[in-house]
Amino acid sequence: xxxxxxxxxxxxxxxxxxxxxxxxxxxxxxxxxxxxxxxxxxxxxxxxxxxxxxxxxxxxxxxxxxxxxxxxxxxxxxxxxxxxxxxxxxxxxxxxxxxxxxxxxxxxxxxxxxxxxxxxxxxxxxxxxxxxxxxxxxxxxxxxxxxxxxxxxxxxxxxxxxxxxxxxxxxxxxxxxxxxxxxxxxxxxxxxxxxxxxxxxxxxxxxxxxxxxxxxxxxxxxxxxxxxxxxxxxxxxxxxxxxxxxxxxxxxxxxxxxxxxxxxxxxxxxxxxxxxxxxxxxxxxxxxxxxxxxxxxxxxxxxxxxxxxxxxxxxxxxxxxxxxxxxxxxxxxxxxxxxxxxxxxxxxxxxxxxxxxxxxxxxxxxxxxxxxxxxxxxxxxxxxxxxxxxx
Ligand SMILES: Cc1cc2nc3c(=O)[nH]c(=O)nc-3n(C[C@H](O)[C@H](O)[C@H](O)COP(=O)(O)OP(=O)(O)OC[C@H]3O[C@@H](n4cnc5c(N)ncnc54)[C@H](O)[C@@H]3O)c2cc1C
Numbered sequence: 001x002x003x004x005x006x007x008x009x010x011x012x013x014x015x016x017x018x019x020x021x022x023x024x025x026x027x028x029x030x031x032x033x034x035x036x037x038x039x040x041x042x043x044x045x046x047x048x049x050x051x052x053x054x055x056x057x058x059x060x061x062x063x064x065x066x067x068x069x070x071x072x073x074x075x076x077x078x079x080x081x082x083x084x085x086x087x088x089x090x091x092x093x094x095x096x097x098x099x100x101x102x103x104x105x106x107x108x109x110x111x112x113x114x115x116x117x118x119x120x121x122x123x124x125x126x127x128x129x130x131x132x133x134x135x136x137x138x139x140x141x142x143x144x145x146x147x148x149x150x151x152x153x154x155x156x157x158x159x160x161x162x163x164x165x166x167x168x169x170x171x172x173x174x175x176x177x178x179x180x181x182x183x184x185x186x187x188x189x190x191x192x193x194x195x196x197x198x199x200x201x202x203x204x205x206x207x208x209x210x211x212x213x214x215x216x217x218x219x220x221x222x223x224x225x226x227x228x229x230x231x232x233x234x235x236x237x238x239x240x241x242x243x244x245x246x247x248x249x250x251x252x253x254x255x256x257x258x259x260x261x262x263x264x265x266x267x268x269x270x271x272x273x274x275x276x277x278x279x280x281x282x283x284x285x286x287x288x289x290x291x292x293x294x295x296x297x298x299x300x301x302x303x304x305x306x307x308x309x310x311x312x313x314x315x316x317x318x319x320x321x322x323x324x325x326x327x328x329x330x331x332x333x334x335x336x337x338x339x340x341x342x343x344x345x346x347x348x349x350x351x352x353x354x355x356x357x358x359x360x361x362x363x364x365x366x367x368x369x370x371x372x373x374x375x376x377x378x379x380x381x382x383x384x385x386x387x388x389x390x391x
Pocket of ligand 1: 014044
């Protein structure tokens, strides 16, 4: 059964797909846009399970530029997403990102700070006394300083997603709550998609914004995309006493990060290097005891008496090629666009990626942020974008 013809079809209605659709209509695209989403409650979507952090402390220009656009966008998210005088609540907490520095990683933080400043990011290098002003409870015995970007922070990713979806629908984007099971392709041209209920939707422009399922969606179009799902776990913790100050989002030298959640709970996690790819949503308490708690207790002695309240597991959509997003049109399969493989920094990049793909689809070029370095071409040509600050 053929349902309808669309100008653009988007596979995946998470933050990425919804931002692309929003930017298209907001910028005057008059065509018909359909978004397919197989998980209407977003129970397993990476966006809903994310920590919602945004930072400009990256080591490559394209990633800094994407975050600069997105930060400004999130700062005015309420106004932009207003529908019928209602503004979404996203609880943005601009408490800054703090990378702690030891003898080992200090030279890298210094190099990155110089680079970030050259792009207009006011990252500051703090000495121990200045670092202690931000976190008086910190154990600094093995630290030499820290790198701090004020104004960065974190927010409620579910609130952001709902804001985008509501606004996009209000502007006329059609959400179809069906799973795409086939992409119809003839030679190097696309013709549409087929959903699980057997319906065909026609379009010659299809966007892959399928998050951790991006590799699967690529295969449907006959395109190899090196993106795999990798489990990441988050822990919500109750400290023995509540701090009378707010923590910045802090990244310890061990790779463990921690921040303040609602009610002054602590939220923490650490990317597990040996985690195998797979659609695994099991939340493992032992990993906290073995790999995270010792580092937390070392860094803030009070954390020795933390209690685990709860937690969850979600999926990073890891780009095995170079741990960065793949953005743009496929060089051979015309009309097949991608916004995939963000490897843990997709939430923060979604506004800018939405803007970039909207420009690519409407105008055939990038005007605001030049994301060409993140094009699929780099994989074909054997180039990598080496980002040194992937968390
Ligand atoms: C624990 C954790 C913490 C994170 N913390 C941060 C952070 O602090 N900052 C940051 O920037 N990023 C963070 N991330 C990464 C971030 O969440 C992702 O990069 C981002 O949400 C990706 O958005 P997306 O829309 O591409 O994917 P998703 O939100 O997963 O959306 C993709 C959607 O596509 C749908 N879909 C897939 N295939 C099909 C199909 N065939 N048919 C129909 N629908 C389909 C899925 O159901 C899904 O809802 C974190 C991720 C995790 C797991």
